[in-house]
Amino acid sequence: MKIEIWSDFVCPFCYMGKRRLENAMEQFAHRNEIEVEYKSYQLDPEAKHIEGMNFYETFSKLKGFPLEQTIAMNKQVAQQASTLQLTYNFDTMKYANTFDAHRVAKYAAEKGKGKEATERFLYAYFTESKLISDHETLIELAGEIGLDKEEVAEVLASDRYAQAVHHDIRQAYQIGVQGVPFFVFNRKYAISGAQPETVFLQTLEKVWEEETNVKPVLQTLNPTGADAGVCTDEGCEIKK
Structure with missing residues (x-):
């Protein structure tokens, strides 16, 4: 089974969705036969990143949201993340562009370290408040997961x-x-948002049972009928 995950390193629900999928996979009998990309x-x-401005101020300025709304929204997101033992330090977080981090992640995947790079970059951004658009920071993080720092520097100095x-x-x-986050299972089913672990587990079992050469139209699943946390270019918030 192959699972493709579209996500961004500054997306709070992407980190939560990743952890929920991983928790579901731990309960799945065939977890060793899953390829995650x-x-x-x-x-x-x-x-x-705007020097001298904190995350809330930068987000408010660039997105046009009132500062008070920005703070309240992200405090709620941090509280939800804590239920998954994830720590989001929005007070010290550094707003960043993720394009170069994605390039390094592609290099990491080529070297067999794609999963490690994804986890490290998410943790660095949300928990350690590292500026993941900074090249020196990316080089250090890549080195920590066993990548050649000189090669990473060469990647960042180019358009590779x-x-x-x-x-x-x-x-x-x-x-x-x-x-x-957006999760695609065998190009057969898709899950949008950081759905509950039970949704991921049910989907894993469903896809496994229905495994066939037939490739039907992609279907987005939401068996609970509830809104799940999802980030768009307008921002991230918990639906009520």
Whole structure:
């Protein structure tokens, strides 16, 4: 079984969705026969770090949201993340553009370290408040997961893997992705948003049981009928 995951490193629900899928996979009997591939997506291609401004101020300025609303919204997201033992430090977080991080992740995947890069970059951004658009930061993080730091520096000094990142983003639009995280199972079923673990487990079992050479139209599943956390280019918030 192959699972493709479109996500962005600054997407809070992407980290939560990733953890929920992983928790579901731990309960799945055939977990060792699953291939997971992370796909690039940028919530805000124009995102940038503004020196001297904190995350809330930057987000408010670039997105046009009232500061008070921005703070309250992200506090709620951090509380939800804590239920998965994830720590989101929005107070010290550094707003960043993720294009170069995605390029390094593509390089990492080529070296067999794609999963490690994804987890490391998410943790660095949300928990450690590292500026993941900074090249030196990306080089250090890549080194921590066993990648050659000099090769990573060469990647960042060039435009290597830029087309691969753009290809993933175009592909997302082609299959109807409107927000992330977005999980595609064998190009047969899709889950949009950080759905509950039970949804992921049910989907894993359903796809496994129905495994066939037939490739029907992609169907987006939401068996609970509830809104799940999903990030769009307008921002992230918990639906009520």
